[in-house]
Each structure stands twice: as structure tokens, then as C-alpha cells.
Amino acid sequence: MANKRRPQGDGTIRKRNDGRWEARIIIGHKNDGSPIYKSAFAKTQKSALKELHQLIELYRDVDLTEDCRMTLGEWLDKWLDEYMIFAIRESTLDSYRGMVKNQVKPFIGNKQLASLTTADVQKFYNRIKKEGRVRKHPVHGKTLADSMVRGVHMMLHEALDMAVKERLLAKNPTNGTTIPKCNYPEKQILGDNQLETFLEAIRGQEYWCDFFYVEVMTGLRRGEICGLKWQDIDFEENKLRVKRSVSVKRGGGVNIGETKTETGVRCIEMPPSVAELLKNRKQMAITEWVFPAFLNPEQPIHPQAAYRKLKVILKNAELPLIRFHDLRHTFATHATQGGVDPKTLAGILGHTNASFTLDTYTHVTSDMQKSASAIVGNMMKNIMIKE
Numbered sequence: 001m002a003n004k005r006r007p008q009g010d011g012t013i014r015k016r017n018d019g020r021w022e023a024r025i026i027i028g029h030k031n032d033g034s035p036i037y038k039s040a041f042a043k044t045q046k047s048a049l050k051e052l053h054q055l056i057e058l059y060r061d062v063d064l065t066e067d068c069r070m071t072l073g074e075w076l077d078k079w080l081d082e083y084m085i086f087a088i089r090e091s092t093l094d095s096y097r098g099m100v101k102n103q104v105k106p107f108i109g110n111k112q113l114a115s116l117t118t119a120d121v122q123k124f125y126n127r128i129k130k131e132g133r134v135r136k137h138p139v140h141g142k143t144l145a146d147s148m149v150r151g152v153h154m155m156l157h158e159a160l161d162m163a164v165k166e167r168l169l170a171k172n173p174t175n176g177t178t179i180p181k182c183n184y185p186e187k188q189i190l191g192d193n194q195l196e197t198f199l200e201a202i203r204g205q206e207y208w209c210d211f212f213y214v215e216v217m218t219g220l221r222r223g224e225i226c227g228l229k230w231q232d233i234d235f236e237e238n239k240l241r242v243k244r245s246v247s248v249k250r251g252g253g254v255n256i257g258e259t260k261t262e263t264g265v266r267c268i269e270m271p272p273s274v275a276e277l278l279k280n281r282k283q284m285a286i287t288e289w290v291f292p293a294f295l296n297p298e299q300p301i302h303p304q305a306a307y308r309k310l311k312v313i314l315k316n317a318e319l320p321l322i323r324f325h326d327l328r329h330t331f332a333t334h335a336t337q338g339g340v341d342p343k344t345l346a347g348i349l350g351h352t353n354a355s356f357t358l359d360t361y362t363h364v365t366s367d368m369q370k371s372a373s374a375i376v377g378n379m380m381k382n383i384m385i386k387e
Helices: 045-058 072-083 090-108 118-131 146-165 192-202 209-218 222-226 272-282 303-316 325-337 342-349 354-364 366-386
Strands: 011-015 021-029 035-042 239-242 245-248 254-257 266-269
Touching: 011 045, 021 045, 035 045, 072 090, 072 146, 090 118, 090 146, 090 245, 090 254, 118 146, 192 209, 192 303, 209 222, 209 272, 209 303, 209 325, 222 245, 222 303, 245 303, 266 342, 325 342
Parallel strands: none
Antiparallel strands: 011 021, 021 035, 239 266, 245 254
16 A cells, blocks of 8 residues: 655644653655654643744745755765766865865764754854864864864855755755854065065076066966966967966865856956066977976976965065965055056956955055045145135
């Protein structure tokens, strides 16, 4: 006799042998049509009735599948292998796998999906913040960086959104959680005199001079400049096309993939000095890469090698030990102070929108604000004189 499919939302209250009251509701159905139950327990019948109403409200119009019984760890593996394998960059996929392995599975990976609550997720975030670092740091101990906690949250939120769509969850339990605020390192730039010192310092670096000059004159991301090929350079139009990015592969080597965002694929006009430099460099090219690896020219230059070399140059020139990304900030800052408008700068940098560019670089426009103040002051003075 075939199983009779009982309606989703059907609920009951009963007193158990241990004296507790159980509120039980059907939240979905197995592949054979038999019901999947969700229970809540209370000390009194009145409290159990309240629990029942809350369950009915939570699972209203939801009919979960049998897979809702899988654990969070199992779902994340499935999500990465079946849903995200071709949807995100390989470096991002590696990063997600690392989070699942090092943070999620050890702390909350065995939790059943259907039982996962917002409170569970919040406790998880609080715990990995305090003890989520894989290797104990000499200063920070096991404390996980705020940015890493945010990264785990964003990954988990995306994965559980898909679980809701696949009828494994009634709602996304990451909604309503509190995560650390963005505490990005303070942006550092090379001022006018420091930039002159830097450009003078790289002149003595035969292998790296062109690389760092192009960087400070274009503001490319580290992976983008490492990923430049000669086919991306149009000398007739003086255009440089950003089409790919090189990232560090987990375990060694590099990944060659897409740019950070869709707007990362862009075409920018080269300054005349950059066009001339690359034109001369092209005459001696022996590989498709504009900046090939020193020992293996068939591969692009390694991003970590560029980072390490930058630190050596800065130290020898007695300049601040800025990050590689701060060379990009240096370019953007000087461009902003030179009068380049945010929309144009956003296109050069590959930002999604001009408002992000404006928000990012408002801290360096004090001179522009003083200039604007003087202009407004003179304008008002002229108006008063006319009156």
C-alpha cells in the first residue's frame, strides 16, 4: 500500500514519558513520501503550544527534502563541488575550501542543516574569532582576523542561500547575525618626494624596473600586472587591456584566471612613457608574458616574488614598508589630486562603481577640499561685492 502523503505543516502536541511536552510539526517529506518531523520541547503544555505556533510560522509554506538531514559540512562540500566549481575563480574556490576545512568543519560542521539556527551561527562566529586560527600566532595566539571572520560569513551566507533554494532550509540562519566591522589596514601612499625616491631606486633594478614603473603609472592590481600578455597591448591605439589575473595557488605555484570582478576586464589608455617603455621591451620579448618569471619565462612572474622584491627596494631606499596594493593607492591618490574625476578613475582601476572610488579616496583629498573652500570663499566674496 502506497504511503499517504501527510500535509506539510501538520502539527501535534503530546506528553512524553519523561514528563516533557513535545511540539511536533511536519517540515517536509522523504523521497518515498513519508514525513520529516521537527520537534521542540517544553515543560508545560502551554509552553509547548507556543513552541508549536512558532514552528508552524517558521516552516510555513516550506516543504523540505530528505537532504535537509545532511550536515553543514556535507552540504558545503556538495555546494563547492557541484554548484561553485565553475562559478568562481580557482583561487576563490581554494580559499572557500580552506575556510570549510579549517574553520567550519572543526567547530560546527557536524550540525544537521535542518537544525541549524541563527543562534548556532552566531556562537560559531564568536568562537572562531577567539580560537579559529589554524596555527598559533606569536602575538595574536589563536585569534582569527576580523576580515577572515567576515570572509567565512560571506561564504556561509552564499552557501546557505543555495540551501534555502534547494529546500534544505526554511530560511538562511546567517541572516540576523553580527560580524566584525571592516577593519582594513590604513591606506599608505608614497608622497611626491617619496615617489621620486622610489622611481630613482628602481632604476638600479634591471629586471624589476619596468615592472614597478608600469605599476605606479597604471595602478593595476598585483595579479593583473603579473598576468599581462603582449596580445593585451595595442601600440597603435596606446591601449592596455586587462583580461586576466595571476594569483597564488594553495600549496605552491600560480592560478591564471579571471580578473577580480567583471568590471576588472577593462581597457585603459597608457601614458606615453609607459607605451614607449613597453614598445622597447617588446623588441626583446622571448615569451607571451610581458613580465615573465625569471627562471621560467613560459610562466608569468609570481605575485609573491613581486611582493618580496618591493619590500627589499623600499627597505634599501629607506622608504615606508608599504604593501604592494598601496602602490595602487599611490597611483589613485596622485590621479585624484591631479584632477581625474571619480568616474574616470573607477574605469581605470576596474572598480564596480564610482561611488566606491570616491569613498575609498576621499581621505586623500584634503588639498582639494582646501582648494574648493578657497573657490567658494572667493565666489561668495564676489557676490557680496556685487550686492
